[in-house]
Amino acid sequence: MSMSFSEKVIQKCIVAFLIILSVIALIPLLSVLSVSFSSRVPVELNQVTIWPKGFTLDSWKYVLDRPDLWRSFGVTAIATIVGTVLSLLITALLAYPLTKKEFTIGKVVMLAAVITMVFKAPLIPYFLTMKNIGLYDNPLVLVIPHILTAYNLIIMRTFFLEFPSELEEAAVVEGAGYFRLLFNIVLPLSKAVLATLGLFYAVTIWNQFQHPLMFIQNPDWYPLQIKIRQFITSDNELQIVGNMSQLNYSARTLRAVTIVFAIVPILMIYPYLQKYFTKGAMLGSVKG
Template sequence: MLMPFVKVLATSFSGPTPVDAGKVFFWPVQFTLESWRYVLKQEPLWNSFFITILVTAAGTCLCLLVTSLFAYPLSKNEFKLAKLLMIMIVITMIFRYPIIPYFLALRSYGLYNSFWVLIVPYTVSAFNLIIMRTFFKGLPKELEEAAQIEGCGYFQLLFKIVLPSSKAVLATLGIFYAVGIWNQFLHPLLFIEDQVLYPLQLKLREYVVNIDMVSGGLGMALPYNNHTLQAATIIFATLPILLVYPFLQKHFVKGAMLGSVK
């Protein structure tokens, strides 16, 4: 997994001649920052970067909120419709929607060429919903029973007891949602026409496919070429989401319930 990433990273810091000669593998040859200087001066790329940051942050928070509100009642045995709703949710995982009716439906909701089309379709993932429901079912009932004795309602139980005790699953699903929204490509390709609204992955595709847009067709006359610019752009689009993981890693290996029940 790391080898291709390291090779692309080395290419982004290498000169054009050794890259074209196939001499760059896991270490830069003729080290230079020119490719990065060129990429970081691209205003459209920065615009797409900030759009993607905003969409990822807002979308992840909204997804976690809605998924929590959906998963919590499904985890309760006293909720009579839980089994029926779970069957419907599993069916959506087995049978995928046809793309044309899906496109027409979202367009009829006014989401075509809209900022919200980058967020709304990701609001609930059936897979993530099942994970959160299973986690909620495993929480000690004594926690909620003690809070109910003090007069807590279901919303207070969710936001004051359950969610603060569910940091592990929230962090895990937060990464799942964030990576999915950050890397989205099909939705903007289908629904975004205005280039001002292009997210980072769509702008990255522009730079990788339309080579002349990046290099200006000058090729070897510059201290960078198409390959080094493409490599720098790919790293630029990938690195931010990788930097989030270390801050959430501890929640993957620690139990959130340790010491919560005495």
């Protein structure tokens, strides 16, 4: 069905508006990226906008040579990978039964999930509970609290409700049970929702700040976000760097490098999931 002239005009206006918003959203990132590749003098003179001045890799070399930063990167990477896999597994194991009429307590479980979206646990009882179950100063605290969210559960359940029942019925005739249905038939055909929710979980775990700030005391278990905050707010080290005029980098360029270092991995993953992302988000929101 061809579009009318007015519809084409509206579509082009929407596309132009979205392009403008995208450019506006990219400007802060480009500015920080430019500062990270700029030399000391133009940065201190505020001459850097969205293009590097006095291009240099000295700031990157200084930051990437820090073993403590790479250790935190490893902690965050492992927590993100393990947490995302476990989260998708547990979400699927709970969402799939919720689509079956024979799961008699399904409505109660969904009600409980919705309640957790509306009412958040008080901070002090939450802290004491996590401490009592052994998650204080334990790297597992970077994974377990994020392993299931009600919002993602609802999206996956809704996606499963859209799954063709004929495929499951044919598998049941062949003698397949629920676990075989889920792992051999449903999940392999659910790449869209798995990619979408995987990205949601991965971004949440990668960017987490409050949990490690509250529960992690051992510097060896600091995730990347805490280490970057520590580095950015460490006035002593950055002041020493700032006072060494012979260096080709400054405190500002080092801060910019650490910020870019933290966000680039997620930005690199998104293009590989983009083809599934929109489909999964839309299919997971069609039917309640």
